[in-house]
Amino acid sequence: xxxxxxxxxxxxxxxxxxxxxxxxxxxxxxxxxxxxxxxxxxxxxxxxxxxxxxxxxxxxxxxxxxxxxxxxxxxxxxxxxxxxxxxxxxxxxxxxxxxxxxxxxxxxxxxxxxxxxxxxx
Amino acid sequence: xxxxxxxxxxxxxxxxxxxxxxxxxxxxxxxxxxxxxxxxxxxxxxxxxxxxxxxxxxxxxxxxxxxxxxxxxxxxxxxxxxxxxxxxxxxxxxxxxxxxxxxxxxxxxxxxxxxxxxxxxxxxxxxxxxxxxxxxxxxxxxxxxxxxxxxxxxxxxxxxxxxxxxxxxxxxxxxxxxxxxxxxxxxxxxxxxxxxxxxxxxxxxxxxxxxxxxxxxxxxxxxxxxxxxxxxxxxxxxxxxxxxxxxxxxxxxxxxxxxxxxxxxxxxxxxxxxxxxxxxxxxxxxxxxxxxxxxxxxxxxxxxxxxxxxxxxxx
Numbered sequence: 001x002x003x004x005x006x007x008x009x010x011x012x013x014x015x016x017x018x019x020x021x022x023x024x025x026x027x028x029x030x031x032x033x034x035x036x037x038x039x040x041x042x043x044x045x046x047x048x049x050x051x052x053x054x055x056x057x058x059x060x061x062x063x064x065x066x067x068x069x070x071x072x073x074x075x076x077x078x079x080x081x082x083x084x085x086x087x088x089x090x091x092x093x094x095x096x097x098x099x100x101x102x103x104x105x106x107x108x109x110x111x112x113x114x115x116x117x118x119x120x121x
Numbered sequence: 122x123x124x125x126x127x128x129x130x131x132x133x134x135x136x137x138x139x140x141x142x143x144x145x146x147x148x149x150x151x152x153x154x155x156x157x158x159x160x161x162x163x164x165x166x167x168x169x170x171x172x173x174x175x176x177x178x179x180x181x182x183x184x185x186x187x188x189x190x191x192x193x194x195x196x197x198x199x200x201x202x203x204x205x206x207x208x209x210x211x212x213x214x215x216x217x218x219x220x221x222x223x224x225x226x227x228x229x230x231x232x233x234x235x236x237x238x239x240x241x242x243x244x245x246x247x248x249x250x251x252x253x254x255x256x257x258x259x260x261x262x263x264x265x266x267x268x269x270x271x272x273x274x275x276x277x278x279x280x281x282x283x284x285x286x287x288x289x290x291x292x293x294x295x296x297x298x299x300x301x302x303x304x305x306x307x308x309x310x311x312x313x314x315x316x317x318x319x320x321x322x323x324x325x326x327x328x329x330x331x332x333x334x335x336x337x338x339x340x341x342x343x344x345x346x347x348x349x350x351x352x353x354x355x356x357x358x359x360x361x362x363x364x365x366x367x368x369x370x371x372x373x374x375x376x377x378x379x380x381x382x383x384x385x386x387x388x389x390x391x392x393x394x395x396x397x398x399x400x401x402x403x404x405x406x407x408x409x410x411x412x413x414x415x416x417x418x419x420x421x422x423x424x425x426x427x428x429x430x431x432x433x434x435x436x
Contacts, residue, residue, distance in 0.1 A: 028414060030421045031215055034208065051271070052205040054214060056417075057424035068198050071191075072278070091145050 034083040035061040037068075039075035047079050055080075135336050140266040143209040151335055155265050156210045158337065163203035164221045164228035168402050170196045172236040173245065181239060188285050189242065195278050202271040209267045222407045224394065229253075231314050233396030240293055240300075240307035246286015248308070248315040251353065254279050255345045256319070264336040287356065294360045308357070309365040316380075317388045319346040347377055354378045 032054040038047035050069050055061035061080040069075065089097060105111050114121065127146050134141065141147055170193050177193065180186035204214055220226035231249055236242065257279060260272040293304040320326060320342040332338040340348075350369075357364055368381035390396065 027219075028215065028417060030418060031213070032417065032421065034205075051202055051274075052208070053201060056420035057427065060420065060424070067194075068201050071194065071198060088144060091142070 032056050035065075035080045036083050036086060037061070037065045038079040038081075039065070039069055040077035041075055043076060047077065050074075052083060058082075132334075135264050135334075138336075140269060141264055142266045150331070151337075152210050154332060154335070154337060155268065156207055156212050158332075159203055159207040159210075159265075159268050159271075160212065160217045160220070161227055161229075163200045163207060163217070164226055165232065166196045166200035166203060167221075168228045168232045168406065171402055171405055172232055172234070172398075173242060175236050176239060176242050179239065180242075185289065192246070192282050192285065195282065199271075199275045199278070202274055203268075206265075206267040206271045210265075218410065222403065222410060224403065227392070229318060230388070230391040230396060231318050232402060233391050233399045234310070234314050235398050237310075238303050238307060240290065240303040241311065243286045243289035243293065243304070244307035244311040246282050246284075247290055247356075248286075248311045248353065249318070250279060250282040250286060252315045252318045252349050254283060255349050255352075259339050259345065262336075262339060287360075290360055290362075294362060304360070305362050308360075308362050312364050312366070313383060313387075314391075316346060316350070316383055317391075319343075319349070321385075321388070350378050350380050 033056075034052055035055055035058075036052050037050050039050050040047045053061065053064050053068055055064050058080055062078050065078050065080060070078070101107075128148055131141075131147060131151075134145075141151075173189060173193050173196075177186060177189055180189050204217060207217060208214060217226065221228065231252075236245070254276065257272055257276050261269055261276055263269045263272065290304050290307075293300045296304075323329060323341045323343045326342055329338065329341060333341070354364065354369060354371075366381045368379060370379050372379045391399070394400075
């Protein structure tokens with residue numbers, strides 16, 4: 001591919017002060033899929049999402065996750081799942097999903113007023 | 122809802138310090154600015170490995186070599202955190218890498234300066250990582266969630282980079298006359314490029330206002346630069362070295378250090394690709410990418426073969 005390169009300056013560098021150059025690029029025929037990484041920081045705690053990375057397969061994803069996300073003993077266990085398998089809720093449906101819980105204060109223990117004499121409850 | 126209403130709601134969230142997450146509605150320009158800034162930041166981490174890589178085999182002791190290796194490995198990690206944060210905004214990793222290699226995307230100009238002596242590695246840790254940290258600490262509170270989370274992780278790791286650099290210079294500053302001279306020379310060469318890392322003056326900076334309003338940035342270039350000068354002007358005394366700026370002087374009235382004018386002509390020249398190492402850095406990146414292509418493709422072929430074999434075994 002022969003591309004005309006318009007230069008865009010990033011950060012706070014104004015873009016109009018640009019030039020141009022040609023560079024021959026060749027695309028990879030395949031790309032490694034994206035994986036989401038979850039790490040258990042110590043025994044007894046949940047796995048927590050820490051980020052994502054690219055890898056050819058699950059085994060490589062775990063090995064890469066070890067290098068990228070646990071260089072300072074941040075984990076004792078790693079889960080990886082290909083990002084395409086994750087279904088996320090839609091932020092636009094937040095109302096329908098979460099508002100029904102908002103008016104049910106009786107689900108919390110503090111809703112109930114008990115006499116002071118009642119202990120351990 | 123008309124777009125203006127979405128924009129208003131968006132700004133309200135920003136003003137209320139609610140983080141923006143990947144699937145939330147956001148103005149196009151907010152998405153673009155973040156992609157640009159995060160990917161530039163990622164490229165800087167990746168290209169930033171090159172000047173330091175020069176000294177891994179030349180480090181003066183096994184201890185310093187192990188430290189430098191760990192630091193360079195961190196930079197790779199930081200690049201990866203940031204690439205994946207940028208990917209959540211809808212730009213693919215391949216596109217980003219391509220933009221870097223074609224010269225369309227920029228990385229921090231500081232990495233276009235050469236590392237001539239061992240003391241440069243110390244000066245990079247202290248001054249270059251020090252300047253980067255000023256920026257990064259601010260970015261831990263940036264409004265885009267994945268970017269802020271990546272920055273928190275990076276800041277935790279980056280503090281080791283600055284400390285090891287200062288410590289390494291401290292050793293040189295107490296060494297032989299040659300070592301002291303090498304230390305001062307490295308400081309002299311890296312000081313001004315480090316100040317340039319904060320970007321053009323606020324009065325010349327076109328993207329700043331909107332970025333501040335969207336809380337992508339929270340401090341201006343000049344503000345961060347002043348904080349940096351104030352910090353380094355004190356630390357340099359501990360080294361018993363000086364900064365190469367005759368105008369550097371404490372201003373009692375402002376409660377800040379005054380400092381001399383940056384050579385903006387040099388700044389723009391390096392940005393435009395005419396720095397001492399621009400060509401070399403990009404060529405190293407392209408070569409690594411092109412030489413690695415068969416490995417990436419072989420790994421995919423291997424993964425496909427294994428998956429196929431497993432399927433047959435299960436059948």
